[in-house]
Amino acid sequence: MNPERPQRKSWLDGFMAYPLPAGVSEAEVRRHIVLLDQALYERWCLGQNLLYAWTPSEQGLAVLVAPHTLLTEFVQGAGDAAEKDRRAALLEGLLAHQEHLEAAEFERIAAELGLQPQPIALPFAPARGLGLPLVAAIVERYGIRLVEDRAVILLDAVGFSLLTPLEQVVQLGSLSCSVNAAYAKLLDREININFARTTTGDGFYIWNRRRGIAANVELYQLMQFILADNALARERAARPSAVPLLRACFHVGSHYEFYQSEGLNPTSFSYLVGQVTIELARMIERALPGQILLGKFRTMMREQQPGAAPALIDSVAFVERTREPLQKLNGLALGGSAIDEIACYLTGRRGEAGDEFGISEFELTDKHGLAHRVYNAKINIHRRDGEPIYLGLREDDLGAFPARVVEA
Known part of the structure; x- marks a missing residue:
């Protein structure tokens, strides 16, 4: 194989441009990606659900998951025009957020959307086992971003x-x-x-x-x-x-x-x-x-x-x-x-x-x-x-x- 020729990549390689966390090997990062991806996949339900927000913990993640129809139902369920505008702005702000939410903000958004947070247990802390920017990139595959x-x-x-x-x-x-x-x-x-x-x-x-x-x-x-x-x-x-x-x-x-x-x-x-x-x-x-x-x-x-x-x-x-x-x-x-x-x-x-x-x-x-x-x-x-x-x-x-x- 010619070492100077660009090598083909798998879906995992697309995430390897992110810096490796200190003390974690590339092989470990790949295993952690697969574990997190599988957990998210199970909640995705073949595309029926979207992941709207997440926050990290020492034991894994907490996520907000709901059918994609929530995108329109949340806004249309408002009682008046002012409330509809407020909800639309909240939803746009949430979709534009590319990273995790802090715990308090995560709980507030969950209450606004009427969703129960779902825990995802992982055998590693996301910040140390993957790095939060990489976690955000993996989570994006299961949601919509503005x-x-x-x-x-x-x-x-x-x-x-x-x-x-x-x-x-x-x-x-x-x-x-x-x-x-x-x-x-x-x-x-x-x-x-x-x-x-x-x-x-x-x-x-x-x-x-x-x-x-x-x-x-x-x-x-x-x-x-x-x-x-x-x-x-x-x-x-x-x-x-x-x-x-x-x-x-x-x-x-x-x-x-x-x-x-x-x-x-x-x-x-x-x-x-x-x-x-x-x-x-x-x-x-x-x-x-x-x-x-x-x-x-x-x-x-x-x-x-x-x-x-x-x-x-x-x-x-x-x-x-x-x-x-x-x-x-x-x-x-x-x-x-x-x-x-x-x-x-x-x-x-x-x-x-x-x-x-x-x-x-x-x-x-x-x-x-x-x-x-x-x-x-x-x-x-x-x-x-x-x-x-x-x-x-x-x-x-x-x-x-x-x-x-x-x-x-």
Whole structure:
């Protein structure tokens, strides 16, 4: 076996990116994961129930488990509009909470929801045998979470519906290869993105399971290398229909994350539904072939440093944040030639002085008459011994883009 080749992973390996607790071996952590997962599985009842909250103890966990219908019944059971709003806010806050609840808060939520806490006995203390962040990741498979600050990519194959079924299969296979190749490239620089994806039929939604500014920047890097690998594959392809012409959208926004049932188990990969996927779908409808769109967002994101306060980041500041990490990718081989520089920016018109460019903000209208704000993104990859790879469209190429400039 070639030790340099990326190794395939099982569902357990997906949890091994978390730091090992002090004094606990990897083999012990794997055993503890299986024990906790089996206990949660028994209460999940083949997808009938969801796990709404948990709190740790020395002997295991206490959990709140109820049918998924509680999500709507709890709110609809309110006596008036004010109470309905209060309950909806409480439920959203609970679903947005990514970690455990302290014991007192856990008891309060149990009383609010009218649920009896269920104990889960374990032969180890969760904090010492797994670490509470890892426990939270395992518990997530059996619940629903509201996420506000995660970036998502949408890749779409242009003209996909006009292809024969066999050509569609070939194009999706090519796109999957580009995703895997991009992931392997980033692994070469120890950028281990814990990414997930779901198909849209003619493309993919892709996101980083980890959250925060650094995780979102890594996802932007992944998108760049996916598009670059796709562009090189199109150059090498003997038949144009073998490799898709892509358009891409990147956005940060709120969504619900959940795990469907697959056979008798929850899937090892999650699904997203919510505002961010809706925005991306509307953006991709209007994107031109080869275009890269960045949605307009302004949201709190967690910093990489432990204990650091979240930062308020908008689309323009986010692209600025991606530039310094890109320098670490210089020298990486792409298409047989080392990368000298990767330049990513949002396009705009040249200023009156002629030496600077602004940033154009566009407004597009979807099929429902709703407006969405976006930016046009460009990525230029300069290679030492190869031709540059230009991704995205220039401002001058947007004549057919069905959007109006609202700010420059």
